Amino acid sequence: MDVKLNEEVGYKIRFDDRTSEKTILKYLTDGMLFSEYMSDPLLSKYSVFILDEAHERTLINDILFGVIKQIMENRQDLKLVVMSATLEAEKFYSYFNEAPLIDIPGRLHKVDIIYEGQFKSNYVQRAIDKTINIHVSESPGHILVFLTGEEEIEDACLKIEQKIQQEQNKNNNIPDAVVIPFYSQQHPDIQQKVFDAPPTQKRNHMQPVRKIVVATNIAESSLTIPGIKYVIDPGFNVKPISQASAQQRAGRAGRTNPGKCYRLYSETQYSNLDISTAPEILRSNLGFVILQLCRIGVKDLEKFKFIDQPTNEAIQNAVLELKTLGALNDDGVLTDVGKLMNKFPLDPQMALVLISAPRFGCSSECATIIAMLNVPNCFMRPRGQKDKQNTNTTKPSTLDDKSDHITLLNVFREWQNTENRHKENWCKDNFINSNVMINAEDVRNELLRIMNRHQLQVNSLDFNSLTYYQSIIRALSAGFFMQAAYLQTKGNYLTVRDNYLVSFHRST
Structure with a gap:
């Protein structure tokens, strides 16, 4: 549109509003739209809503669908466009009173689907082997490999680089490749390399440098990586993916040219996958959802019109939890x-920590911890460091062997105490994502503003106090007491509330 941001076009996300009175096209998150609904139940300043990526079906997204459905019953002038590449169209067609369906075919090139073997636990090594096979034997074109998380991706990238070097030592005609990890918690400068043209070939000028991108499902939809010709899909995103996700992954290979998708599982296994990923509302704790519905005055929680209705048992369990929390x-x-909980854009337990913190004298510290928990992981693992004792790259002064929460607090405090001109270098030296720290500071400041606005005392502890850590842990426990577990004689942990068998997460 060739206009300045914050004028005709703007955006509004949590803790950042770039709109003005001139704004006519506004991008905003589902959470921000819901917040606006609270002060304007008819959302009267809008004439058209475009809900994009509707298939993602977040908790607040599903509440919004119900809210907008109600608004449209009272506003005949309101228009709604629901968009998605993998939408279950019939479900939305029925939900929105048989609204018109428009199917816009994508301009995809042909993608050959090749099924190879069965789902196996060694899918990472199989993906690496297939990558090398393609690089050595297939025609030029970039490769996109899907894996499940940062640790897998970084290790796979290192092994691919090493294996390519070994192959080149045996055969000088094998071209160079640039291997790029791609996941949400990376520094933006690293993420940008995914979209940049690869460097000039050094070894074999007859063939271009091949780009090999190893990614989470961040690369599954919503963006196009130029030049992808080969996709390797092991079929996992922590657990087996859906058919819709598999189709999205295959489609990455046909955006700019014909391509191939290697599925490291059988066609029968593909047929047995769920058609689509179950929406979050059917697989998550509903405490946040119920709190929001109570906030907008819904009396009969079990009759609210969701696209996919949660079970009455799930709703009642969430209600019981909120009663236990005092909400x-x-x-x-x-x-x-x-x-008060509803004043914070947080899960109920986190909001309760901030509400409870003043009586323990640690509002500032708890705001820091909650902020750090609401941004991506700040730690960046140097490639190739696989085991845990090698991945603790932060300074000993920031580590706390009794609490991950205190470690996060220590990291933020040390970063904050570093001079602004040295912050970037401090982050590099300690393998900390500087953008995440800046984001955490913004979130923390907003949380403190909310506390001030609602007369919640903002106080802080003396770092040298003998009760410094004890007070912070007590405040955290005030919100998360239902997650408490006790150690049995056999070394197992059981939750206090329901006697569930639990263990420490491997990342802790």
Whole structure:
């Protein structure tokens, strides 16, 4: 549109509003739209809503669908466009009263699907082997490999680089390749390399440098990596993916040229995958959802019109949890604590930590911890360091062997105490993502503003106090007491609330 940001076109996300009175096209998150609904139940300043990537079906997204459905019953002028590349169209067609369906075919080139073997636990090594096979034997074109997380990706990148070097030592005609990890918690400068043209060939000028991108499902939809010709899909995103996700992954190979998708599983296994990923509302704790519905005055929680209705049992479990937290009274009505929780854009437990922190004298510290928990992981693991004792690259002064939360607090405090001109170097030296730290500071400042706005005392502990850590842990426990577990004589942990068998996460 060739206009300045913050004028005709703007955006509004949590803790960042870039709109003005001139704005006519506004991009905003589902959470921000829901917040606006709270002050304007008819969303009267909008005439058209475009809900993109509707298939993602976040918790707040599903609440918004129900809210907008209600608004449209009272506003005949309101228009709604629901868009998605993998939408279950019939479900939305029925939900929105048989609204018109428009199918816009994608301009994809032909993609050959090749099924190879079965789902196996060694899918990472199989993906690496297939990558090398393609690089050595197939025609030029970039490769996109899907793996499940940062650790897998970094290790796979290192092994691919080493294996290519070994192959080149045996055969000088094998071209160079640039191997790029791609996941959400990376520094933006590294992510940008995915979209940049590869460097000039050094070894074999007859063939271009091949780009090999190893990514999470961040590369599955919503963006196009130029020149991808080969996709390797092991079929996992922590657990087996859906058919819709598999189709999205294959489509990455046909954006700019014909391509191939190697699925490291059989066609029968593909047929047995779920058609689409179950929406979050059917597989998550509903505490946040119920709190929001109570906030907008929904009386009969079980009759709210969701696209996919949660079970009554799931709803009642969430209600019981909110009562235990003190957010709802025995009649299911919001308490003063529940109303305060709703002032924070946080899960109920995190909000309760901030509400409880003033009486322990540690509002500032808890705001820091909650902020750090609401941004991506700040730690960046140097490539090739696989085991845990090698991945603790932060300074000993920031590490706390008793609490990950205190470690996050220590990291933020040391970063904050570093001079601005040295912050970037401090992050590099300690393998910390500087952008995440800046984001955490913004989130922290907004949380403190909310506390001030609602007369929650903002206080801080003396770092040298004998009760410094004890007070912070008590404040955290005030919100997360339902996650408490006790150690059995056999070394197992059981949750206090339901006697579930639990263990420490491997990343802790």
